[in-house]
Amino acid sequence: MLKGQRFQAPVAGFFFRKIFLLMNRIFIVCLTLALTAPQFAYSQNCPFPIINTLEAYKNFVLKNKDNELVEIKREIPSVVLDITYATSKNIAEKPVYTIAAAFARKQVVASLKKIQQELNKQGLGLKIFDGYRPYAVTCLFYAALRDTTFVAPPWRGSKHNRGCALDLTVIDLKTGKELDMPSAYDEATERSYQSYDKCSPLQSANRKLLRDVMTANGFQIYPYEWWHFDFVGWEKYEIMDIDFEVLVNSKFKVQN
Numbered sequence: 136m137l138k139g140q141r142f143q144a145p146v147a148g149f150f151f152r153k154i155f156l157l158m159n160r161i162f163i164v165c166l167t168l169a170l171t172a173p174q175f176a177y178s179q180n181c182p183f184p185i186i187n188t189l190e191a192y193k194n195f196v197l198k199n200k201d202n203e204l205v206e207i208k209r210e211i212p213s214v215v216l217d218i219t220y221a222t223s224k225n226i227a228e229k230p231v232y233t234i235a236a237a238f239a240r241k242q243v244v245a246s247l248k249k250i251q252q253e254l255n256k257q258g259l260g261l262k263i264f265d266g267y268r269p270y271a272v273t274c275l276f277y278a279a280l281r282d283t284t285f286v287a288p289p290w291r292g293s294k295h296n297r298g299c300a301l302d303l304t305v306i307d308l309k310t311g312k313e314l315d316m317p318s319a320y321d322e323a324t325e326r327s328y329q330s331y332d333k334c335s336p337l338q339s340a341n342r343k344l345l346r347d348v349m350t351a352n353g354f355q356i357y358p359y360e361w362w363h364f365d366f367v368g369w370e371k372y373e374i375m376d377i378d379f380e381v382l383v384n385s386k387f388k389v390q391n
């Protein structure tokens with residue numbers, strides 16, 4: 136009996152340790168699934184195709200070079216960037232980009248170049264907050280805000296995901312300061328609406344100045360955000376879900 140007892144204790148201990156490790160593993164798997172499930176479900180239920188591999192993106196660009204996502208600062212070096220999504224000052228309250236850069240499709244950047252030239256003649260310039268935004272980031276913002284006015288719902292996707300939307304404002308080249316606008320960038324209130332009229336005459340004039348120069352050069356307004364503009368013809372471009380690092384590190388560039 137003594138011999139048997141001495142033998143069984145370590146076997147029982149081994150058995151319970153195995154069970155514990157198994158339970159632990161199941162818990163970790165469940166937790167991972169719970170955290171990734173919303174985004175997984177969104178991408179599964181998307182009513183549109185998503186370009187989410189570098190290979191697929193390259194093929195699209197090789198078919199039509201207008202599909203290229205151009206780094207805006209490379210094409211227009213004088214543009215000022217303030218990529219708040221690479222900081223914690225955004226809806227998600229954490230950086231969602233690891234690189235503070237802005238991209239847009241080739242034709243979008245060509246229009247932006249004209250706008251910058253027009254503004255420069257008046258002693259003004261562009262400050263860009265955001266351009267192309269990977270689809271996963273749109274899902275993240277929607278999960279954080281649960282609103283469809285200030286963020287695009289995953290089942291519709293955003294024109295930012297197509298590389299055809301820009302969030303921007305105007306700066307005074309002498310001071311480097313932003314022109315006074317009716318609200319802060321990304322402020323989720325009525326003050327951000329194009330129609331908001333309880334602002335000062337100067338704020339209203341500045342908002343109009345931005346709106347006029349953008350709409351005269353191929354963009355359309357978004358009624359609920361004075362800073363957001365969609366490139367006319369955005370429907371021709373696919374929704375993409377490729378991170379900035381992948382775009383930058385691939386060094387993929389089409390020869391003109």
Ligand SMILES: [Zn+2]
Pocket residue numbers: 295300301302362363364
């Ligand atoms: Zn926007």
